Amino acid sequence: TLFRSIxxxxxxxxxxxxxxxxxxxxxxxxxxxxxxxxxxxxxSGKKFPVAINTAPLLEGDTISxxxxxxxxx
Numbered sequence: 540t541l542f543r544s545i546x547x548x549x550x551x552x553x554x555x556x557x558x559x560x561x562x563x564x565x566x567x568x569x570x571x572x573x574x575x576x577x578x579x580x581x582x583s584g585k586k587f588p589v590a591i592n593t594a595p596l597l598e599g600d601t602i603s604x605x606x607x608x609x610x611x612x
Contacts, residue, residue, distance in 0.1 A: 544580040562593040562605045569593045573612055588612050 545552045554560055558569040571577045571591045580586045589609045596604040 543582050546578040546580065546586070548576045548578075558591050558593045559605055559607050562595050563602060566595045566597065566602055568595070579609070 545557055558571060561567075561569050569592070571589075573588065573590060577589050577591055578586050579589050588611070590612050591607070591609045593608075594606045595602050596606060
């Protein structure tokens with residue numbers, strides 16, 4: 540993966556707290572904007588603010604994946 544970590548403010552998010560994981564578990568759209576204070580950290584250590592939207596891909600009652608869109612804000 541391109542990104543080493545996801546943070547909210549100065550706190551790294553555990554795998555279970557990440558928007559993609561939440562979407563896969565509860566089958567709901569999750570969004571985080573500028574006020575939510577999310578950051579990605581690249582492998583090189585660069586930290587930058589992001590807006591994130593995740594949405595489940597459903598085939599009937601079965602989840603087949605998710606779409607993740609983020610913007611460098």
